[in-house]
Amino acid sequence: MSAEGIAIVGMSGRFPGASDVARFWDNIKNGVESITFFSVDELDIPSPAASGEGASYVCAKGALEDIDQFDARFFGYLPREAELMDPQQRMFLELCWEALEHAGYDAQRYPGAVGVYGGCYMDTYLLWNLCSNPSFLARLIDSIQVGSLQTELGNDKDYLATRVAFKLGLRGPAMTLQTACSTSLVSIVTACQALEGYQCDMALAGGVTIVLPQKKGYFYKEGGMLSPDGHCRPFDERAAGTVFSNGAAVLLLKRAADAIADGDTIYAVIRGFATNNDGGNKLSYTAPSVEGQAEVISLALSMANIDSRTIGYVEAHGTATPLGDPIEIAGLTTAHRACTTSTEPATGYCAIGSVKGNLGHLDVASGAIGLIKTALSIHENVLPPSINFTKPNPKIDFASTPFYVNTKLQPWPDASAPRRAGVSSFGVGGTNAHVVVEQAPEEESAGASRSHVLLTLSARTESALARQAERLADYLEAHPDIAPDDVAWTLQVGRRQFEQRRIVAAADAAGAIAKLRGAALPGETGTPQASSPRIVFMFPGQGAQYPGMARELYASEPVFREVIDRCCDALASGDEPLDIREHLLFDPDNARRDKETLAAELAQTKLAQPAIFAVEVALARLLESWGITAGAAIGHSVGEFSAACLAGVFELEDAIRLVAARGRFMQAQPPGRMLAVRAPAAQIEPMLGKALGIAAINAPSMCVVSGPTAAVDAFAAELAKNDIQSTPLVTSHAYHSPMMQPAAAPLVAEVATVARRRATIEIVSTSLARAVAQDELSDPDYWGRQLMSPVRFADAIVAAAMDEHSILLEVGPGQTLTTLAKQTLAAQQGQRTILSCLGPVQAPGSDVQNVLAAVGRLWIGGVNPDWTALQAGRRRRIALPTYPFERKSFWAVPRSLALGSDRGDADAHPADATTTHAGTGAQSAAAVDTATADAERLIQQQLALIAEQIRIMAQSGE
Numbered sequence: 001m002s003a004e005g006i007a008i009v010g011m012s013g014r015f016p017g018a019s020d021v022a023r024f025w026d027n028i029k030n031g032v033e034s035i036t037f038f039s040v041d042e043l044d045i046p047s048p049a050a051s052g053e054g055a056s057y058v059c060a061k062g063a064l065e066d067i068d069q070f071d072a073r074f075f076g077y078l079p080r081e082a083e084l085m086d087p088q089q090r091m092f093l094e095l096c097w098e099a100l101e102h103a104g105y106d107a108q109r110y111p112g113a114v115g116v117y118g119g120c121y122m123d124t125y126l127l128w129n130l131c132s133n134p135s136f137l138a139r140l141i142d143s144i145q146v147g148s149l150q151t152e153l154g155n156d157k158d159y160l161a162t163r164v165a166f167k168l169g170l171r172g173p174a175m176t177l178q179t180a181c182s183t184s185l186v187s188i189v190t191a192c193q194a195l196e197g198y199q200c201d202m203a204l205a206g207g208v209t210i211v212l213p214q215k216k217g218y219f220y221k222e223g224g225m226l227s228p229d230g231h232c233r234p235f236d237e238r239a240a241g242t243v244f245s246n247g248a249a250v251l252l253l254k255r256a257a258d259a260i261a262d263g264d265t266i267y268a269v270i271r272g273f274a275t276n277n278d279g280g281n282k283l284s285y286t287a288p289s290v291e292g293q294a295e296v297i298s299l300a301l302s303m304a305n306i307d308s309r310t311i312g313y314v315e316a317h318g319t320a321t322p323l324g325d326p327i328e329i330a331g332l333t334t335a336h337r338a339c340t341t342s343t344e345p346a347t348g349y350c351a352i353g354s355v356k357g358n359l360g361h362l363d364v365a366s367g368a369i370g371l372i373k374t375a376l377s378i379h380e381n382v383l384p385p386s387i388n389f390t391k392p393n394p395k396i397d398f399a400s401t402p403f404y405v406n407t408k409l410q411p412w413p414d415a416s417a418p419r420r421a422g423v424s425s426f427g428v429g430g431t432n433a434h435v436v437v438e439q440a441p442e443e444e445s446a447g448a449s450r451s452h453v454l455l456t457l458s459a460r461t462e463s464a465l466a467r468q469a470e471r472l473a474d475y476l477e478a479h480p481d482i483a484p485d486d487v488a489w490t491l492q493v494g495r496r497q498f499e500q501r502r503i504v505a506a507a508d509a510a511g512a513i514a515k516l517r518g519a520a521l522p523g524e525t526g527t528p529q530a531s532s533p534r535i536v537f538m539f540p541g542q543g544a545q546y547p548g549m550a551r552e553l554y555a556s557e558p559v560f561r562e563v564i565d566r567c568c569d570a571l572a573s574g575d576e577p578l579d580i581r582e583h584l585l586f587d588p589d590n591a592r593r594d595k596e597t598l599a600a601e602l603a604q605t606k607l608a609q610p611a612i613f614a615v616e617v618a619l620a621r622l623l624e625s626w627g628i629t630a631g632a633a634i635g636h637s638v639g640e641f642s643a644a645c646l647a648g649v650f651e652l653e654d655a656i657r658l659v660a661a662r663g664r665f666m667q668a669q670p671p672g673r674m675l676a677v678r679a680p681a682a683q684i685e686p687m688l689g690k691a692l693g694i695a696a697i698n699a700p701s702m703c704v705v706s707g708p709t710a711a712v713d714a715f716a717a718e719l720a721k722n723d724i725q726s727t728p729l730v731t732s733h734a735y736h737s738p739m740m741q742p743a744a745a746p747l748v749a750e751v752a753t754v755a756r757r758r759a760t761i762e763i764v765s766t767s768l769a770r771a772v773a774q775d776e777l778s779d780p781d782y783w784g785r786q787l788m789s790p791v792r793f794a795d796a797i798v799a800a801a802m803d804e805h806s807i808l809l810e811v812g813p814g815q816t817l818t819t820l821a822k823q824t825l826a827a828q829q830g831q832r833t834i835l836s837c838l839g840p841v842q843a844p845g846s847d848v849q850n851v852l853a854a855v856g857r858l859w860i861g862g863v864n865p866d867w868t869a870l871q872a873g874r875r876r877r878i879a880l881p882t883y884p885f886e887r888k889s890f891w892a893v894p895r896s897l898a899l900g901s902d903r904g905d906a907d908a909h910p911a912d913a914t915t916t917h918a919g920t921g922a923q924s925a926a927a928v929d930t931a932t933a934d935a936e937r938l939i940q941q942q943l944a945l946i947a948e949q950i951r952i953m954a955q956s957g958e
Contacts, residue, residue, distance in 0.1 A: 003441055005269040006192045007259035008375045009202075010103025010252030012095040012882070015369065016062030016245050016359050021102070024369075025376050027358065029409055031385045034359050035230055035243060036063045044213030044894075059217040060230025062245020062360040067091070067210055069887035074460055075167055082890035084130065085154035088120040088208045088248075089163060094885060095250040096164045096204045103252045103264060104494030104877025105202070107168045112201025115172030116161040117191045118250065119183035121364045124212040125892075126155045132895035164204065172200030178364075181317075182275075182427030183207045184249065185367025189273045189433050191253050201258065206250035206368040213894075214246060225321050232361070233388040234318035234354040235325050235396060235405050242319045245360035249368035251375075256441075263876040266440035268375035271420075272304025278430030286428050288324055293331030294338075296432040297422065301339040304436040308336040310417035311350055311436070313383060314403065315370040317426045318354025319361055320388075326395040328424070333401045347399060351406035353386035367425030367433060378419045378439050381412045446483055447873020450556055452507050453488040454852040454870075455516075456859060458498040464884050465500045465525070471881035473516040476509045482878065484509055489875035492867040495883075499527045503856030505849045524853075528862030529831055530805035534631035535863065536764075537646065537811045538821065539616045539639030541791070543729065544814035544841055545608050547598040548586035550615050552847040556872070559625045563618035563652065570653040571610060571660055578660055580611045605733065609638045609663035610656055616642040616812040617652065619837055619851070623811065627866030628858060632762040632771070634800045636817060637696075637736065637791050638662065640766060647759035649777045654754040661750045662787070665743035672734025673712035675705045678725040687718065695736035696791035699823040704729070704791075706737035736790055744784035751780035769795035793817070794824045801825055801832055807861050809854065810836040813844070833861045 011021050017034030018024035027034060038059040070090045072082035082090070096116065100107055107114055130151070131137040140151055153159050157176055165174035173194055179186045184207030191203035220228045220241070227233075227241040254262075256269050276299065278292035301308055316328055332352075337345060355370050356362075362369055377384060383406050392398050392405065412419050418439035426432045457472065459465040476482070484506075502525040506512035553560045564584060571578040583602045588595060602608055616639065620630070633643035638659060645655040674695060677684055681694050681703040688694070688705065692715060695706035705715060705726075712734075719726045733739070756778035765772045767789040776782055797820070801808060808825075810817045815836040822834050837854045839845040855865055 003257045003260055005256045005271045005438065006195055007254050007256040007264065007266045007440065008251055008268050008270065008371075008437075009254050009259050009264040009266055010099040010101075010105070010879075011249070011267070011372050011375070012098035012102055013247070013249035013369060013372060014064050014091060014095070015247050015249075016064060019065065021372060025373070028355070028373055028384045029382065031387045031409070032358060033231070033387055034062055035060050035232075035245070037230055038215050038217070042215050043217060044215045056220045057217050058220050058227065058230050058243075060227075060243050061214060061216065062243065062247065062362070063214045064210065064246045066887065067214070067246070068889045068891035070094075070890050071885035071887050072890060074883075074885060079890060081150060081154065083892055084151050085890075086120070086123045086125050088123065088125075088210045089154060089160055091210065091248050092118055092120065092160055092206075092208045092250070093164055093167060095206065095208070095248055096168060098882040099204055099206075099250045099252045100168070101495065101882040102879050104490040104880070105252070106494055106496045107170055108496055109493070110202070113172035113199075114168075114170040115191060115194050115200035115203040116164045116170055116174040117177060117187040117194075117203060117205040118161050118164075119176055119178045119187055119207045119364050120157055120160050121209040121211060123155045123157070125210070126151075128212045129892040129894050130155075170204075172203065179431035179433075180427035180429050181361070181363055182367055182425040182431050182433045183364040184369075185371065185423065185425035185433040185435065186275055186427070186431060188251060188253070188270075188368060188371060189275050189435065192270055192273050192435075195253060195255050201254070203253045204250055205253060206248070207364040208248035209363040209365045210246045210248075211244065211363075223322070225319065225324075227320070231388055232320045232356045234316065234320045234357050234386065235329070235352070235393055236320070236389045237391040237393055239320040239322065239325055239393055241321055242356060243360040245362050247359060247362040247365045247369055249365050249372055251368060251371065260441060263444075263874060265876060265878055267379040268437040269440055270435050271306065271438045272300040272302070272436035273434070274299035274303060275431065275433045278432065282430070285430075288327045288426060289430065290327050290331045290334065292430060292432055293328060293424070293426060294334035297332060297335035297424065297434045298338055300422070300434040300436050301335060304438075306417075306420065306436065307341055308339040308402070309342055309346060309349070310415065311336070311420050311422055312413060312415065313351045313353070313374065313377060313406075313421040315374045315421065315423040316352055316354045317366075317424045318356050320354075320356065322393075322395070325393055328426075329396050329398075329401060329403060332403065332424075336402050347402060348404045350402045350404070351383050352403040353384065353406055357387045357389070367423065370425065371423045371435065371437070374421045374423050374437055377412070378421060378437060381419065383410050383412055385409050443876065444874065446486070447871070447875060449483070449485045450848055450852075450872045451552075452505055452846060452849040452852055453484045453512070454492070454856050455488055455504040455506070455512060456491050456495070456501070456856060457503070458495065458501045459883070460498050460500065461886065462500050464886055465502055467884040468881070469502065469516045471884060473513045475881050476513050476516075480509065482509070483876075484512065485872070486876045486878045487880065489867070489871060490877050490880050492870070494877055494880075501526060501528070501860045503853065503860060505853040505856060507846070507849065523835070523857050523860075526860045528860065529833065530862050532864065533805045533807050533833075533862045534803050535628065535858070536800045536806055536808045537620060537630040537633040537643065538797075538808055538817045539633065539635040539642040540612070540810060540812045540814060540817050541635070541637030541639045542605065542608050542612060542735070543731070544812060544816055545602050545612050546813065546841050546844070547583055547595050547602060548588070549611075549813045549838075549844070550584035550618065551587055553619070553622070553851065554585055556848055557622055560618045560622045563621050564614055566652055567610070567614035567617070567656045570656050574657050574660065576660075576664065578606070578610065580607055580614065583607060583611055584614065603730065603732070605667040606660065606663040610660040612638060612812060613642055613645075613656055613659045617645050617655070620646050620811050622851075623837075626855065626870045628855065628863060630761055632764060632800055634764040634766060634796055636766055636793055639812065640763075640786060642812070643763050644759070644777050647761045647763055647777070648757055649759050650754060650756065658747075658750055658754065662743070662747050665746050666733060666735065666740060666787075669733055669739055669743055671709060671732055672707060672737065672739050673709040674729040674731045674734060675712050675716055676727045676729055677703050677705055677719065679703065688715070693737050694790045695734070697794045698791070698820045699794050702794075702820065702823065706734040707739065708734065736788060738788065740788050744787050747787055748780045748784040751783050764796050764800040766791045766793050766796040768792075770799050793820060797821050797824050798828065801828070804828075804832060807833040807835065807858060807863065809858070813838055814841040815839070833857070
């Protein structure tokens with residue numbers, strides 16, 4: 001199979017009896033006829049049956065449900081605009097959005113140009129609903145080209161495609177095409193031509209037919225094109241005409257080579273296509289032509305460069321008219337005989353069918369719908385049944401043709417060639433179209449997977465977000481074999497990122513379903529507080545370490561593993577070799593020593609500090625590789641070395657050797673004790689003697705006292721007498737106290753021996769409680785003072801979070817700094833997001849799940865990760881549930897019907913006198929209030945968008 005041609009990567013539609021492609025395909029496979037039969041009393045236009053002509057009047061049509069419904073707010077339309085717009089334009093807009101999402105694409109983030117090609121039927125909404133009011137009709141005629149364009153833009157065919165391009169932000173060609181019944185397939189052929197000519201990189205193509213009123217019958221006339229009983233019987237001996245129906249379909253097309261490279265789901269590949277016109281060599285303007293049809297089919301087969309004997313199915317135009325069906329089979333036979341290398345005329349090897357037997361004649365939309373049916377047949381390797389067929393039309397000698405009517409669902413016959421099919425669509429007036437479609441190339445095997453996945457959901461409203469979660473849970477239940485990584489990838493890159501957001505981090509589909517059906521946990525849902533907010537990396541200090549704190553990320557993340565290996569190698573090759581690998585990668589199921597022994601060793605300062613540093617920097621580099629970069633950094637005690645390394649002050653190997661030396665120097669000092677005190681430092685300081693000092697101010701009412709063991713124990717007893725709570729810390733020394741004085745000079749000397757550079761990002765010093773100059777951290781003396789000075793984390797975090805939209809992210813084991821920052825900033829103005837990357841030390845859980853959840857929470861806060869870099873391997877875009885539009889009724893009731901229900905004013909505007917939002921005969925006060933609120937919200941959204949654009953322009957200097 002070749003990578004040439006045009007791939008069908010997405011599809012959407014509305015069909016009689018089916019609101020989406022999945023239901024439509026299920027109906028087709030099961031041979032369901034979706035024609036609606038009305039009683040005389042149900043008709044919107046009174047039947048002539050009472051005059052004695054009713055015997056020839058047929059009440060049947062393929063109808064669509066909810067054609068009055070539209071999510072105006074989603075697309076940024078005010079209620080009045082939506083009410084005045086042709087429902088064909090509204091539906092085409094929704095379907096283009098859904099086709100993109102079905103393929104797994106967000107047009108806003110797609111780097112290439114997307115074209116739009118489509119057509120629609122005559123605007124009967126304007127005629128039947130709006131212009132039924134004479135006053136409205138007079139105002140419309142008076143205002144054309146010289147007055148308000150609102151009604152003209154919403155109802156003229158010219159604006160069908162360009163409306164989509166504007167609303168979806170598409171930069172490729174946008175063309176409305178009209179060739180009667182062949183319109184949608186001609187649109188698809190035109191899109192293929194544009195793709196092959198590199199006028200665009202993807203293209204939406206299709207058509208829509210909504211004829212109003214829907215509940216309308218017709219007169220049957222023998223020999224005409226309309227069915228005598230409302231059933232369409234393509235190629236059958238009882239075929240006597242068709243029945244017209246409403247429907248719509250849009251396909252997303254892409255060059256096959258590009259689709260393969262991008263991991264798209266390809267339903268079929270268009271290998272050949274052609275259009276032509278019958279010209280004048282036929283009985284009448286509306287009559288079909290054997291020569292014209294044979295020529296267009298031959299052209300498409302020739303372009304595909306295949307033998308017609310390899311075609312296994314043809315989706316025919318198949319209108320079931322006495323004249324049309326025999327002519328179509330004659331044209332097909334002529335073309336297939338001409339496009340084969342076989343010298344012997346083979347018969348009965350190619351199945352033929354027509355979707356019109358199921359749905360009726362969908363007019364403008366029929367070709368695109370037939371192509372969807374055919375592509376799915378190829379994709380699923382089945383031939384669907386052609387219904388309403390008993391015996392062949394006696395004017396068709398099937399036995400002498402390559403074709404047979406397939407009447408049952410069956411596997412596609414095995415063949416040496418790929419599965420191939422043809423699709424025909426012929427328009428009144430003689431414009432014909434034919435495409436040759438082929439089985440897609442074999443999919444490449446999936447890439448590596450993580451133990452957990454991150455699912456991202458977003459919507460314009462909270463209710464739509466909740467519905468989206470339900471639909472995704474239903475999908476996962478219905479598709480147990482789907483790869484969770486592909487689901488995550490498609491959601492991450494193939495959906496527009498709206499204001500209301502939710503995340504789910506789960507190990508498998510079952511876990512994801514449970515979370516999607518349950519209430520979101522705190523931090524798993526919200527709205528961005530800013531666009532691209534500033535992230536402050538917070539690096540914790542000693543005390544957060546535990547055995548195995550690097551094991552899971554080391555096993556799954558190459559970037560993390562590389563940094564850990566570099567750190568371990570640097571320590572092992574130093575003047576005083578140190579081995580921390582066993583402590584970092586402890587695995588209880590495969591360990592040489594027990595966890596308690598390793599924990600005791602890891603409590604030693606000389607091991608604890610380099611181990612914490614290694615994990616922090618590895619985690620920071622992992623986040624950076626995913627596009628999550630720090631605008632500033634802050635470190636608690638030894639964590640400040642991690643911040644300096646991140647900022648480029650030290651090289652990684654130099655930094656971890658310095659940290660290891662610092663740990664050795666500190667551990668060599670006399671033993672001491674540290675005491676966490678739940679009280680403000682200002683209250684505690686007057687109580688301290690000469691032997692004790694404040695080692696850290698972690699929060700407004702949380703400080704740490706440090707000093708000799710005996711003095712600390714005595715101070716703890718004194719605090720207890722004063723009902724002040726304190727807790728001894730598990731440390732062997734009195735850090736950040738005068739007892740560390742002997743360690744300062746050796747550390748300064750060590751720092752002086754390594755290369756140092758200016759910091760590339762802002763560093764907020766916890767010893768100075770302020771942002772330091774770019775070259776301050778390159779001064780060796782700074783690190784000697786930092787060793788002994790109190791850690792003023794509470795003041796420093798306030799300085800780091802001056803921007804009220806900052807996101808503070810703890811990068812390292814545990815959640816200590818997250819807790820302290822929340823306590824400190826609780827009284828600050830603004831809504832700062834404070835997050836941790838990993839779980840609490842006491843119950844860390846899955847590191848992969850925790851870090852993915854952190855990425856998701858950052859995304860909720862407005863950060864845009866590099867989703868491509870986040871993937872563990874090559875992924876595929878798959879068809880997931882599309883956006884759950886929240887449709888409401890926007891509909892102008894025809895004046896005749898309104899008057900019939902005691903409504904209407906001869907001088908009233910339809911949108912004032914005959915329009916309903918709730919599907920009732922009159923607007924309720926609640927409906928008016930809702931419309932007003934929607935309008936106000938829309939205006940606010942537009943103002944916010946303008947303000948954001950101004951802000952971006954100001955930042956870029958425009």
